[in-house]
Amino acid sequence: MIPPNAVYGDPKGIPLQQTMFRDTPAPFQCVYCGSSGLTTIRSKPSLAAAVGCMMPFMLGVCFLCPSMDCLWHKYHYCPSCGQKVADFEKSDPCLVMDPPSWREPSFAVPA
Numbered sequence: 001m002i003p004p005n006a007v008y009g010d011p012k013g014i015p016l017q018q019t020m021f022r023d024t025p026a027p028f029q030c031v032y033c034g035s036s037g038l039t040t041i042r043s044k045p046s047l048a049a050a051v052g053c054m055m056p057f058m059l060g061v062c063f064l065c066p067s068m069d070c071l072w073h074k075y076h077y078c079p080s081c082g083q084k085v086a087d088f089e090k091s092d093p094c095l096v097m098d099p100p101s102w103r104e105p106s107f108a109v110p111a
């Protein structure tokens, strides 16, 4: 469930209660250095992506391209101190069958 007051972009200093780290840069407050902003994301191919590329049509191969990283694991890092603040792992290969949930936006809930 996504609350109606969810923040998707730069929190601009608003205190955040909770951040849901998904596929897009997430508004967050760093527990290591205290700065707030958007996370930087690094992605890694996941099982779901590997299963996706075995789908019985040519499109599947694209899942292994970084530009089609919607099924990849996402690791969120703090742009200020470089610490990893969260990971979002797509370990469920069934995701491949559910295109609407391939890319989920990250968001935060204001305090």
Ligand SMILES: [Zn+2]
Residues within 6 Å of the ligand: 030, 031, 032, 033, 034, 035, 078, 079, 080, 081, 082, 083
């Ligand atoms: Zn930090």
